[in-house]
Amino acid sequence: MTIEKFMMIMVGSMVLVSTILAYTVSASWLLLTGFIGLNLLISGITGFCPMVYFLRKAGLKHGCAFRNC
Incomplete structure (x- = not known):
């Protein structure tokens, strides 16, 4: 699994769970x-995401998040 895929899954899950909890x-x-x-x-503007640092340390690699890349 790539860093990009992991981030999309994690962020999407957190938004969904927090929305359900808010409701x-x-x-x-x-x-x-x-x-x-x-x-x-902020990550989109600066290009820096603290979570990516930890995911690299955990051994995940950057890659293509979509099949047509």
């Missing part, structure tokens, strides 16, 4: 969704 438990869970969105925005 069922407390609206405060939307803060997590907002934090994830802010991190994605």
Whole structure:
């Protein structure tokens, strides 16, 4: 699995879970969704994502996230 695929799966799961928790438990869970969105925005602008550092240390490699790359 590549870093890009792992990140898409993890971020998508976190947004989905935090949205469900906001609907069922407390609206405060939307803060997590907002934090994830802010991190994605900053990563897109700066090209730096702290999670990628840890995934590289764990042995994951960069690669193509889509089949037609």
